[in-house]
Amino acid sequence: MKKLIAVSFLAVTSALNAQFDLNAKIKGYENKPVLVKIYENGSERLVKRVETDKQGNFKLNFPTAYIGKITFELSHGGFEVISANENISLTTDINDPLHKVHFDGGINQQIQDVFELDDKKSLRDFTLVELVKLYIPQDAFYQALQTEIRRIDNLEAKPINNEAIQYYIDAKNELGEYNANKFNAAQIQDKAKKHLVMDNMNLENFGLLQDFLSTYISYSIGDARTKHDAAKNIEYALDDLLELVQTDTSRGQAILTNIIPMLEGNGFNEMSQKYLSQAESLNCEITPDLQAIIDGKGNIEVGKVAPNIVFDKKIKKAKSLYDVKANQKLVVFWASWCPHCINELPHLKEFYIDFQKKGGEIVAIALDMDRVPYERAIEGTEWINYSDLMKWQSPYVKSYGVTGTPTMILLDKNNKVVKIGSRVSEFL
DSSP: OOOOOOOOHHHHHHTTOOOEEEEEEEETOTTOEEEEEEEETTEEEEEEEEEOOTTSEEEEEEOSOOEEEEEEEOSSOEEEEEEESSOEEEEEETTOTTOOEEESSHHHHHHHHHHHHHHHHHHIIIIIHHHHTTSOTTSHHHHHHHHHHHHHHTOOOOOOOOHHHHHHHHHHHHHHHHHTTOSOHHHHHHHHHHHHHHOOTHHHHTTOHHHHHHHHHHHHSTTOOSHHHHHHHHHHHHHHHHHHHOTTSHHHHHHHHHHHHHHHHTTOHHHHHHHHHHHHTOOSOOOHHHHHHHHHHHHSSTTSBOOOOBOOTTOOSOSBTTTOOOSEEEEEEEOTTOHHHHHHHHHHHHHHHHHHHTTEEEEEEEOOSOHHHHHHHTTTOOSEEEOOSOGGGOHHHHHTTOOSSSEEEEEETTOBEEEEESSGGGGO
16 A cells, blocks of 8 residues: 555545535434544544434535545434445434434445345345255245245345445445355454455445454454463564555554554554554654654653643633542543443442542533433532533543543642543542
């Protein structure tokens, strides 16, 4: 691959002079928030936070061209669509157990038809054909099975004439074949590796980089019996991959952006730090997502001054974290949807009694997006509560390098980091 950094979504697409509209109706989700995101350099980027109306409708205009996956995050769950620079009209129902999204024609309907036909053919090949063998031709059920088999034989999906969309369909089908155990572990690892090395930017824009990267890492573990052996196998595989793609390319940086938090989240902290160091040593233009990880990790270290957090006007006690006058400040990243956070709340309230007497203050930053459950959760708390209702897309999540909730960071009166933890008991 050429050593070029993929420029921003707006920079690339504004020159294409294209736009499209998205019209959505989400039944059972009236007057609720939706985070609309696209993929850029292999990571999700927030386009806009919107609110549905009292009928569950919202409309969004994309002023520039975009071919790739669009995701819609709801208070609980979400769904996704594919953009091919054409208007999208959809309806879904959050109470539908099948989570079906209905499209008013367009490329998404074509994609859906293709996948549904594939499902029917699989049903024919692996179920109906086998069932036929259990009956004789005179049986009514035998004849019904043959009728259904012939019907499926005659089904045809409308051909996809868009090369990028066909790539997406083929890649999704291949990932499904991995799960169906059609290949052995070595074959799957090799196939995933080829995608990560050879594919164009469709891999990033359709959100497939994470899928193939996770597959590549999972199948690199091999027959390792200990965590130490697994770590060695993973590290060997990642070193091999990064040598092929080169870390100073857009693809290499996208891989680093994904594996650093992934490895840390799975307890491979030393390996995560190794690849973070590689990212920090790059002498090229850094993608925004990788830079955010570098900054987040570098910002929150014992002895360093933590980044400021600016509150909105509704917070009366202070305008920002730096304005909070206290001997110590415990910054708590939490969410009303996080069970561990809710379990910690009683302990946090008990801790706050003595902490406040000693001149301390708690600043709780909620990774929520729905105001109603957030405000319900903070009832009865006396410390400073704040949320920009952007969930993981909050800039403060990125600047503090938060990868899980709850995360607690103790600061001194000068806003220097004293200690980092995830439970109140660590600060007693």
